[in-house]
Amino acid sequence: MPETKVKKTDDFNEWYNEIVELADLCDKRYPIKGMNVWRPYGWKLMSFVDNLIRDEMLKTGHHEVCFPLLIPESSFKKEEEHIEGFGSEVYWITHAGLNKLEEKWLLRPTSETAMYPIFSLWIRSHADLPLKTYQIVNTFRYETKQTRAFIRVREIHFFEAHTCHNGFDDAEKQINEDKEIAKRLFEKLSLPFIFSKRPEWDKFAGAFYTISLDVLMPSGRTLQLGSIHQYKDNFAKPYEIKYENDKGKHEFCNQTTYGMSERILGAIVGIHGDNKGLVMPYEVAPVQVVIVPIIFKGKEKEVLKSCNNLYEKLEKNGLRVHIDDRDITPGNKFYEWELKGVPLRVEIGPKDLEKNQIVTVRRDNGEKKFISNDNSIGEIIKTLKTIKKDLFEKAKTLLENNKKRVNSIEDAKKLKGIVELPWCGNEECALEIENILEGNTLGEPLEDEKCTVSCPVCNNPAKTWMRYAKTY
Amino acid sequence: MPETKVKKTDDFNEWYNEIVELADLCDKRYPIKGMNVWRPYGWKLMSFVDNLIRDEMLKTGHHEVCFPLLIPESSFKKEEEHIEGFGSEVYWITHAGLNKLEEKWLLRPTSETAMYPIFSLWIRSHADLPLKTYQIVNTFRYETKQTRAFIRVREIHFFEAHTCHNGFDDAEKQINEDKEIAKRLFEKLSLPFIFSKRPEWDKFAGAFYTISLDVLMPSGRTLQLGSIHQYKDNFAKPYEIKYENDKGKHEFCNQTTYGMSERILGAIVGIHGDNKGLVMPYEVAPVQVVIVPIIFKGKEKEVLKSCNNLYEKLEKNGLRVHIDDRDITPGNKFYEWELKGVPLRVEIGPKDLEKNQIVTVRRDNGEKKFISNDNSIGEIIKTLKTIKKDLFEKAKTLLENNKKRVNSIEDAKKLKGIVELPWCGNEECALEIENILEGNTLGEPLEDEKCTVSCPVCNNPAKTWMRYAKTY
Numbered sequence: 001m002p003e004t005k006v007k008k009t010d011d012f013n014e015w016y017n018e019i020v021e022l023a024d025l026c027d028k029r030y031p032i033k034g035m036n037v038w039r040p041y042g043w044k045l046m047s048f049v050d051n052l053i054r055d056e057m058l059k060t061g062h063h064e065v066c067f068p069l070l071i072p073e074s075s076f077k078k079e080e081e082h083i084e085g086f087g088s089e090v091y092w093i094t095h096a097g098l099n100k101l102e103e104k105w106l107l108r109p110t111s112e113t114a115m116y117p118i119f120s121l122w123i124r125s126h127a128d129l130p131l132k133t134y135q136i137v138n139t140f141r142y143e144t145k146q147t148r149a150f151i152r153v154r155e156i157h158f159f160e161a162h163t164c165h166n167g168f169d170d171a172e173k174q175i176n177e178d179k180e181i182a183k184r185l186f187e188k189l190s191l192p193f194i195f196s197k198r199p200e201w202d203k204f205a206g207a208f209y210t211i212s213l214d215v216l217m218p219s220g221r222t223l224q225l226g227s228i229h230q231y232k233d234n235f236a237k238p239y240e241i242k243y244e245n246d247k248g249k250h251e252f253c254n255q256t257t258y259g260m261s262e263r264i265l266g267a268i269v270g271i272h273g274d275n276k277g278l279v280m281p282y283e284v285a286p287v288q289v290v291i292v293p294i295i296f297k298g299k300e301k302e303v304l305k306s307c308n309n310l311y312e313k314l315e316k317n318g319l320r321v322h323i324d325d326r327d328i329t330p331g332n333k334f335y336e337w338e339l340k341g342v343p344l345r346v347e348i349g350p351k352d353l354e355k356n357q358i359v360t361v362r363r364d365n366g367e368k369k370f371i372s373n374d375n376s377i378g379e380i381i382k383t384l385k386t387i388k389k390d391l392f393e394k395a396k397t398l399l400e401n402n403k404k405r406v407n408s409i410e411d412a413k414k415l416k417g418i419v420e421l422p423w424c425g426n427e428e429c430a431l432e433i434e435n436i437l438e439g440n441t442l443g444e445p446l447e448d449e450k451c452t453v454s455c456p457v458c459n460n461p462a463k464t465w466m467r468y469a470k471t472y
Numbered sequence: 473m474p475e476t477k478v479k480k481t482d483d484f485n486e487w488y489n490e491i492v493e494l495a496d497l498c499d500k501r502y503p504i505k506g507m508n509v510w511r512p513y514g515w516k517l518m519s520f521v522d523n524l525i526r527d528e529m530l531k532t533g534h535h536e537v538c539f540p541l542l543i544p545e546s547s548f549k550k551e552e553e554h555i556e557g558f559g560s561e562v563y564w565i566t567h568a569g570l571n572k573l574e575e576k577w578l579l580r581p582t583s584e585t586a587m588y589p590i591f592s593l594w595i596r597s598h599a600d601l602p603l604k605t606y607q608i609v610n611t612f613r614y615e616t617k618q619t620r621a622f623i624r625v626r627e628i629h630f631f632e633a634h635t636c637h638n639g640f641d642d643a644e645k646q647i648n649e650d651k652e653i654a655k656r657l658f659e660k661l662s663l664p665f666i667f668s669k670r671p672e673w674d675k676f677a678g679a680f681y682t683i684s685l686d687v688l689m690p691s692g693r694t695l696q697l698g699s700i701h702q703y704k705d706n707f708a709k710p711y712e713i714k715y716e717n718d719k720g721k722h723e724f725c726n727q728t729t730y731g732m733s734e735r736i737l738g739a740i741v742g743i744h745g746d747n748k749g750l751v752m753p754y755e756v757a758p759v760q761v762v763i764v765p766i767i768f769k770g771k772e773k774e775v776l777k778s779c780n781n782l783y784e785k786l787e788k789n790g791l792r793v794h795i796d797d798r799d800i801t802p803g804n805k806f807y808e809w810e811l812k813g814v815p816l817r818v819e820i821g822p823k824d825l826e827k828n829q830i831v832t833v834r835r836d837n838g839e840k841k842f843i844s845n846d847n848s849i850g851e852i853i854k855t856l857k858t859i860k861k862d863l864f865e866k867a868k869t870l871l872e873n874n875k876k877r878v879n880s881i882e883d884a885k886k887l888k889g890i891v892e893l894p895w896c897g898n899e900e901c902a903l904e905i906e907n908i909l910e911g912n913t914l915g916e917p918l919e920d921e922k923c924t925v926s927c928p929v930c931n932n933p934a935k936t937w938m939r940y941a942k943t944y
Contacts, residue, residue, distance in 0.1 A: 029593060030586075031544050032577065037590055040535035040605070047536075063512035064519075068627050069541075069610060070563075072503050088569040091542075093579070096614035097560040105504065107565070114502075118509055121501060133512070138541060142568035155540050 002335050003275040012219035013148075016270050020149045023278045023339050025269070034147035034154035041286065041340065042265070046157060048284035049264050050136050052188055053159055056181045062132040062161055067114045069137070070105040076113045078238040085205020086110070089142040107140040110259065112206070115162055116239035123253065125244045126166045130174065134161035134258075150266035151223065151472050161258040164241060171230060171254035175211070178228045178258045182213055186225075188283040190391035191215055191267055192399050193225065194418070196443030196467055201427055204257075208232035212443055213260075214469075216399045217270045220416040222442060222469040225267055226260040271395050272364075278341025279364050281391055282384040287322045289314055289380060290337045292330055294349030306348050310358065313377050319384075338363060343387050344380060362387055364394075405465065409436055409456045418442065418469045422462030424455035430466055432457045442467035474807050475747040484691035485620075488742055492621040495750045495811050497741070506619035506626035513758065513812065514737070518629060520756035521736050522608050524660055525631055528653045534604040534633055539586045541609070542577040548585045550710040557677020558582070561614040579612035582731065584678070587634055588711035595725065597716045598638045602646065606633035606730075622738035623695065623944050633730040636713060643702060643726035647683070650700045650730045654685055658697075660755040662863035663687050663739055664871050665697065666890070668915030668939055673899055676729075680704035684915055685732075686941075688871045689742045692888040694914060694941040697739055698732040743867050744836070750813025751836050753863055754856040759794045761786055761852060762809045764802055766821030778820050782830065785849050791856075810835060815859050816852060834859055836866075877937065881908055881928045890914065890941045894934030896927035902938055904929045914939035 004022065006014040020026055025042030038046065057064065070093065077083050090106040108114055115133075123131060139158040147153055161178070165171040179195065186193055193215045203210035204227060213226040236242070236252035245251050272279040282288045291311060293303045307323050314321045322342075324333045330347070337345060347359040356373045360380065364387050371379045402417025412419045412433075419437065423430060423444070430441050433456070444464045451462040476494065478486040492498055497514030510518065529536065542565065549555050562578040580586055587605075595603060611630040619625055633650070637643040651667065658665055665687045675682035676699060685698040708714070708724035717723050744751040754760045763783060765775045779795050786793045794814075796805045802819070809817060819831040828845045832852065836859050843851045874889025884891045884905075891909065895902060895916070902913050905928070916936045923934040 027590060027593070030540055030590065031547060032540060032542055035540035035542060037540065038538035040537055043536055043538050064515055065512055066510035066515050066629075068502055068504060068507035068509065069612075070504055070507060070627070075503060090569065091565050091577075092567040093563050094566045095564040097562065105563075118499060118502065121499070140541075155542070157538075 004277070007275050008218065008273065012217070012270070015275070016266075016273075017148070019273055019277060020269060023269075023341065025265070025278075026149050028149060032154070034143055034152070036149055036153060036155075038157075044286040045268075045280070045284055046262060046265055048286065049189070049268075050159070052185055052283060053136070053260070056185055057134050057161070060132070060177055060181065062134045062163075065133045065135050066137065067108075067111050067118070067135060069108055071108055071114045073104045073106065075117055076106055078113065079206050079235055080238075081234075082112065082206040086141075091140050091142060108137075109139055109141050110158070110257075111135065111137070111139070111160055111162070112235055112257070116235055116241060119162075119164055119253075120239055120241045123164060123241055123243050126246055129164060129166040129243060129253065130170060131164040132161070132174075133163070134159065148266075148472070150262045150269070153262070157262040159258075159260045161256075163256045164236075164253040165255065166243065166245065166251075166253070168232060168254045171232070171256050174256045175228055175230055178256070179211075181258075182226065182228075186213075186215075187392065188281065188388075189264065189268060190281045190388050190395060191225070191264075191271060192392060192396040194399070194403070194442075194467075195446045197446055198227075198443040199427070199430060199441050199466070202441060202443075204229045206231065206234050208234055210443075211446065214418075214442055214471075215267050215271065215395075216402055216417055216469075217267070217472065218398065219270075220402060220470065221472050222418060223263060223267055223270070223472045225263050226258070229257045229259075231255040231257065271398070272391050273341070276335075277339030279391065280341035280343055281388045282343045283388065285341065285343050286320065287337070287340070287342045288320045288384060289322075289344050289346060290333075290342045291321065291323045291346045291348065292333050292337075293323070293325055294330055294347050294352075296350055299350040299353070302353055303348055303350060306353055310346065310348070310376065314380065317377055317381065319381075334361075343384055346380070364391060407453050407456065409433065412437060412456075412468070418467055420445070420465040420467050422451045422453045422455055423464055423466035424458055424460045425463045426455075426458065426460075429455050429457035433466075433468060437468050439468045439470045442469055442471070476749075479747050480690065480745065484689070484742070487747070488738075488745075489620070491745055491749060492741060495741075495813065497737070497750075498621050500621060504626070506615055506624070508621055508625060508627075510629075516758040517740075517752070517756055518734060518737055520758065521661070521740075522631070524657055524755060525608070525732070528657055529606050529633070532604070532649055532653060534606045534635075537605045537607050538609065539580075539583050539590070539607060541580055543580055543586045545576045545578065547589055548578055550585065551678050551707055552710075553706075554584065554678040558613075563612050563614060580609075581611055581613045582630070582729075583607065583609070583611070583632055583634070584707055584729070588707055588713060591634075591636060591725075592711055592713045595636060595713055595715050598718055601636060601638040601715060601725065602642060603636040603725075604633070604646075605635070606631065620738075620944070622734045622741070625734070629734040631730075631732045633728075635728045636708075636725040637727065638715065638717065638723075638725070640704060640726045643704070643728050646728045647700055647702055650728070651683075653730075654698065654700075658685075659864065660753065660860075661736065661740060662753045662860050662867060663697070663736075663743060664864060664868040666871070666875070666914075666939075667918045669918055670699075670915040671899070671902060671913050671938070674913060674915075676701045678703065678706050680706055682915075683918065686890075686914055686943075687739050687743065687867075688874055688889055688941075689739070689944065690870065691742075692874060692942065693944050694890060695735060695739055695742070695944045697735050698730070701729045701731075703727040703729065743870070744863050745813070748807075749811030751863065752813035752815055753860045754815045755860070757813065757815050758792065759809070759812070759814045760792045760856060761794075761816045761818060762805075762814045763793065763795045763818045763820065764805050764809075765795070765797055766802055766819050766824075768822055771822040771825070774825055775820055775822060778825055782818065782820070782848060786852065789849055789853065791853075806833075815856055818852070836863055879925050879928065881905060884909060884928075884940070890939055892917070892937040892939050894923045894925045894927055895936055895938035896930055896932045897935045898927075898930065898932075901927050901929035905938075905940060909940050911940045911942045914941055914943070
């Protein structure tokens with residue numbers, strides 16, 4: 001069976017770079033660095049991820065909007081911390097045709113400064129709250145670090161939810177809902193993750209606090225897939241998003257945002273894939289079941305008829321199925337669909353017809369099964385669910401084996417992945433550990449865990465645990 | 473019943489401007505002129521239109537891709553006519569953060585110059601052809617004319633199909649397929665249209681020929697909803713899109729494109745709407761049937777139960793249904809759903825329960841019907857289809873009554889809408905008529921119609937008919 005030139009276990013990053021193009025997800029030859037072409041298969045996959053997000057948004061009463069891409073400099077500059085955080089990474093439009101613009105416009109790096117002037121027009125009274133909106137759009141950030149398909153790009157396929165609330169507590173409820181959304185969504189994608197509360201110096205520009213959502217890639221580096229921000233009234237004040245409460249008093253809204261990106265696809269590729277190619281959980285697989293007729297002379301008709309029967313039954317059950325009846329060898333077909341990560345392959349040949357059976361082969365572990373035609377649909381659906389669960393468990397084992405809590409820097413240095421060390425609460429101590437471990441702070445665990453040991457840098461009593469990891 | 477401040481028949485353009493905001497389609501208060509905010513209802517509607525287009529693309533073997541928004545100046549400048557046509561209307565990015573870019577980038581006004589350098593890498597042999605791709609993205613054009621929501625904007629919600637072919641004839645087949653797609657699509661949207669072959673001086677920059685697809689708005693102006701372009705090898709040459717044919721010889725591809733935009737939504741609003749608001753054909757209506765319980769004291773439970781029963785049955789039949797059980801008067805509910813253009817309203821009250829019936833009210837003509845509960849589903853579906861057909865017929869009558877063929881400019885001056893006049897083939901004569909009629913040339917009818925009279929400007933024998941109209 002053909003495999004990737006670079007093995008996943010030998011050089012994860014190179015393997016990743018190879019697989020994203022080999023599996024037709026994207027084309028990296030576009031003449032602007034970090035802006036890649038979405039090929040049809042990659043775009044389809046991303047659309048299925050987007051649709052899972054849309055389902056969650058619908059369920060939780062968020063409304064999809066679409067705000068302009070371009071933001072006038074004056075709107076952008078209203079919140080000081082925000083411009084400090086993003087000012088150096090935005091793209092500026094200065095000319096239209098041959099004319100110089102009176103005011104410069106920028107490409108949204110995220111949409112707070114596009115949306116909030118309009119939110120201030122939409123919101124009048126407490127009856128307008130909560131306002132729960134989201135959009136799925138492209139955003140732009142001038143990345144100076146090395147780019148990597150889906151993981152670090154300059155044109156980002158971006159999900160952003162923006163909500164406005166009557167009071168801090170209602171915004172906190174939203175944060176809880178966001179966490180539940182993440183749990184449901186990433187369970188479907190077989191991606192176990194951890195939440196961390198970002199340290200003060202590394203929260204989103206303008207936020208009151210930031211919760212990050214990280215997965216562990218097989219390279220031992222973490223990949224941040226999303227973030228949830230509590231803004232309090234930090235943006236509502238400069239953008240004047242006010243409402244009249246039920247006592248007739250005008251108050252500033254409390255706001256939250258929730259951001260995710262195509263990094264989700266990067267995590268699916270990186271965590272589940274192997275040397276044969278992609279491995280997709282069925283929820284997002286463009287083809288969930290591929291049927292390959294095994295044809296020998298004389299039995300073509302019967303075999304194809306049986307394939308078609310199965311196809312129809314599976315489609316009626318809401319599955320995305322494909323019959324590959326091209327005139328190439330079954331081996332070549334297997335190779336292609338394995339590369340594309342189709343979770344389950346079905347083979348039907350003359351012998352199977354005789355035995356009233358079909359053959360199923362799992363993409364994730366190659367397990368081959370002979371299933372009676374009488375209960376094939378139920379078995380196939382069950383297997384798809386088992387694959388999803390097994391992918392989740394495998395990734396969970398990876399995460400758990402590489403997330404350790406230790407008391408000393410010496411112990412931490414011996415570890416790969418995510419390390420939790422006691423922390424006194426001082427920025428300097430955390431940055432010192434970052435330096436020593438050549439990693440980044442991820443943040444504190446959300447659970448309010450007591451830490452009774454002392455900070456390994458200053459020896460003062462630790463207030464909490466702090467997570468460190470090498471990151472993408 | 474509340475109505476718009478401005479009546480559609482009094483001042484169509486003002487009525488249109490009022491209705492797009494009143495019905496919550498968009499917000500025009502964004503601080504950049506011509507870049508509007510898509511509100512949830514408008515975005516949903518547009519998404520249903522997009523999905524109809526996606527269905528057609530799937531049916532015809534086109535693959536969805538997504539190319540970067542930004543185009544390097546050097547890629548853009550490869551096709552001379554193209555840059556001449558678009559150079560004055562593109563937005564330029566000159567800076568990233570505080571750094572000046574080495575090469576300027578522009579926001580795509582359309583994606584030929586982004587896609588074709590990559591197509592030249594994708595296509596190697598005749599086996600790679602035809603290449604049929606499309607994308608639905610935002611494009612940008614620096615409009616200097618007056619902007620109008622969905623009709624003339626600077627950030628455009630854009631559909632663009634790009635195909636590459638083995639030979640001119642195969643590209644011509646694609647043009648025919650595109651025409652069939654338009655017929656199916658616009659029939660679903662109840663929008664009758666005409667195809668015209670654009671004159672040489674008004675074809676797409678770089679095209680061999682251009683076919684435009686225009687509808688007639690109730691103001692008497694035409695609105696171009698789409699265009700189909702035959703490029704021949706005009707782009708393939710500068711972008712070196714070559715393939716090896718089955719004789720081993722290298723040839724340039726022949727290419728076509730197909731473009732449409734949010735103007736489709738503008739046409740739906742403008743052509744079908746009335747003084748009460750939007751009128752939507754069911755294919756794109758976010759809510760196809762709204763059920764309003766007519767509640768009097770004592771019978772609440774039974775009425776709501778009956779509403780729920782109907783809701784479930786309609787949903788099972790694949791319809792988008794909503795029960796409006798808010799605590800406001802039925803009249804207010806009627807007003808809101810009429811404004812939103814829901815094609816069919818169902819009312820159920822205690823009297824209807826007694827009579828085992830429901831009441832349906834058509835949005836387009838107000839027709840009220842009493843339908844037995846026993847065949848309510850079939851009747852509702854039939855009515856939705858009738859509404860769609862009636863909307864189409866009404867619009868077709870408008871188009872036919874305002875599209876006339878005459879021989880003299882004097883006669884043409886008396887007419888509104890689309891006028892066909894004999895044409896000798898000279899640009900000067902057509903431009904002269906444009907001036908006199910204060911309109912634009914739309915192009916020639918596609919049907920090869922003989923014209924035996926003489927050109928009303930130069931008196932030379934006419935070669936064909938030329939259409940003129942005031943346009944948006």
